[in-house]
Amino acid sequence: MNKSLQGHTYPAYRLRPDRTLARKFMSALGDDREPETVPPTYLVFLRGETLGVNLFRDLDIPREKALHGGQRYDWFLPVSFDDELDVIAHVDKITEKQGKRGAVWFADVSFEYRRINSGELVLREVTRLVKQP
């Protein structure tokens, strides 16, 4: 894993919740109703990949070695379909542990979602990516 990325902050990317994607998100969970509100975890780090935050490339995690170790969400304000958000990703921590088959790497990356007009923080998401030996 590219440990030099620890502490790196990416330039902000902009995001607006999309009703079509939200409908697909809920359908994938088995709920085919029209979502009235943005599903809580609709905002997910994966959306950053096409918007300049390509973590797998930048951290040097080949897809076939990548696992997802966990997620944390802290919500501070509700998110609506009318919200336009600036998202800032920060590589908090990169650690290595020796496993049975070799080194296992962990990267904790946080994403802050802020309303573009007010700057209010609505959500902080932390995702843990794992690189297997």
Add this chain to the structure above:
Amino acid sequence: MNTLVRGDVLFEQKLAPASRSRVALFSEATQDPNPIHVDDVFAAKAGFSNVLQQGPMTTAQFARLLTGVAGVIWIKTLDLTFTAPVYPEDELILRAEVVETGLAVRCDLTARKTDGTQTARGFAELGIAS
């Protein structure tokens, strides 16, 4: 009114297998380009017997169930560690048990397969109507 007490089980819900089509739809909905969720050959190369269901799908199912609990007006925090792979044919049992009450209600979360294998664990903090 918040009448929850430590030990209350908010839900213990068995979910039908997600199926490959819903796993693929979740990838599309989250803009996840990882082939491990849709490509058998790629999944085999990565050492798995089948395509993998996304960890964030478990997170999303917990969020969906928590928002449906009577009295819950707000999820403040949802924190999960994924502990074992989940495949599209797996049934999962999601459980939330209250461990603390006060200004917020804290509950422990577990997801497990029907054979008992734990696939995720964590906690949530909930705002409850007063």
